[in-house]
Amino acid sequence: MAAETAAAAQELMLDENVEPPAGSAPAKTWPQYLAALTVTLSSLSVGTVLSWTSPALMELQDVNATSAPFHVTQDEGSWIGLGLALPLAASWVVILAAGGAAALYCARLLAGLAVGGISAVAPVYIAEIAHSSVRGTLGSFFQLMITIGVLYTYCVGAAAPYHALAGACLAPVVVFCVAFFFMPETPSHLLTKGRRREAVRALLRLRGAQYDYRDEIALLQAEVDESSRRKASVRDVLRSPAARRGLLLSLGLMAIQQLSGINAVVFYTSTIFKEAGSSLSPSAAAIVVGVVMAAATLASSLLMDRLGRRALLLLSTAVMAVALAVLGLHIHLALQGIGWLPLVCVCVYIVVFSLGMGPVPWLMMGELFNPEAKSIASAASVFTNYLLVFVITKTFEPMSSALGTAVVYWIYAGLCAAGAVFVFFLVPETKGKTMQQIQEMLATGKTS
Structure with a gap:
């Protein structure tokens, strides 16, 4: 296995004309923390989706609330609590413009599509960009940012009326969409697409320009090759x-x-x-x-x-x-x-x-x-x-x-x-x- 790893590293350097760094500097962690925090802005938005009903439904179900644009019944409120980024952003836009419970159903269904995708993708992204020395800490960011999103919604909801709350919940989605545009793709994903030069560059962005990437990129390539040979069916x-x-x-x-x-x-x-x-x-x-x-x-x-x-x-x-x-x-x-x-x-x-x-x-x-x-x-x-x-x-x-x-x-x-x-x-x-x-x-x- 050691010989195969060394051979893969050598082939990578020759094929791509990528010079190894002069030293063997340890991996920097701050770029990985930045990438993990950026991707988990999406999970912060999940927290706002999950907790929005707590302040919003009390206002919508209170027939004496003058700030509510309309009112819903208790049964309608339970359906609105269910229908959990573009679909996520679209859901907040619909909530801002909603004129009744049916529009809120549609908004929560749009949000639900986004929440399901975020829950599957964000933890995988973090796992694939994190060095083994910080993978546990970065992996906890997903749940942590959800709880911060919940707290954010509770705080805004305590002081803001219905429309202001929806606008405040839209803001993290916009920040995520802008910030994540500048984050690197995961090296593993790039290797699965045969884009090894880009995989090396992504790894150096995440570990630092002086990081000796050769062993890690060779191990990633070996894992990708093995995984492609052993695709599993449900059976x-x-x-x-x-x-x-x-x-x-x-x-x-x-x-x-x-x-x-x-x-x-x-x-x-x-x-x-x-x-x-x-x-x-x-x-x-x-x-x-x-x-x-x-x-x-x-x-x-x-x-x-x-x-x-x-x-x-x-x-x-x-x-x-x-x-x-x-x-x-x-x-x-x-x-x-x-x-x-x-x-x-x-x-x-x-x-x-x-x-x-x-x-x-x-x-x-x-x-x-x-x-x-x-x-x-x-x-x-x-x-x-x-x-x-x-x-x-x-x-x-x-x-x-x-x-x-x-x-x-x-x-x-x-x-x-x-x-x-x-x-x-x-x-x-x-x-x-x-x-x-x-x-x-x-x-x-x-x-x-």
Whole structure:
């Protein structure tokens, strides 16, 4: 393998007349941080899409709100919460010009197309441009920027009327479209297209002009060549024990992430605090939740390679179950004099979700599959995630009306507890493991 790598590097230099750098300077990290931050402006926009309903629907459903251009019913509001860049930008333009609920349905569907694409592409871009020394940190930016987008929307929504909020949410999309135009394509993608000279230039832009690229570009070329020889079909994925178990684990983690009720909490944060009788105003409580979510996700990026994936997932699911159960009890008993309790429960829930169940499923989606199965399995995982976003968001208000909000939170608590059992018995620890070691663990069914 070493001889093949050296030969590939030599061929690259001869064919392209690219001189190797004089020294062997280490890779610079700031260009990679810049590229990762730029691409995750798109995920910040995902956060604005997810949380826009919290301030906007309270205004649209309030028949006494004079700043609302029109009003919607509770059922119409649940559909508007579902329909998650050009499609993303177009969605905000439609929202600005909307004259009724039907236009908002169309806007959210446009946004949904963009969110699905961003969720599949942005993490892959980061993984392909990042040096191994910073890949974990940069990989956490996707979820972190979503939480910052949520906080941004909560803050603007607390002070801005309907149209100003939509305009503020459009702004990050415009900045992303302009800034990302100047970012390099990933070296791996350029190599798959046979554009090796451009791949070298992109790698030097990301690592620094004095970086000795030869070993890395040769390894990337070898991976691209191997992947092209081993394209996997759906049947191939299901035939391999390691791929089957990896797919089961990824789908299970995506399901637990959404069945925990996270999007019902994020979409309707303001409504939750209003109905729970919190002593804080709904908008202020939502901002507190947004701050907590962003801070906890940042902390997760620092703990991921220290505590491990399993520990964070088990902590997350167990504590989420307790927090939701207590929140449901507070609402069921209509407790007076402790209006701070709903805020504490939701903040604890958000903290532990952001530490584990928020970022880890997306991270492990990239760790559980070998290259030839990754595209198929990742697509299935993203589809499952957003299908359950639809189910949870659409059923939250109807279930709350039929069963009571307390019962809905108890259902989510039970699903979180079931998720803890799933993690304990089935999810392996991938911290510090190579791809080969992870595949061996999946093939044998070990969890550690």
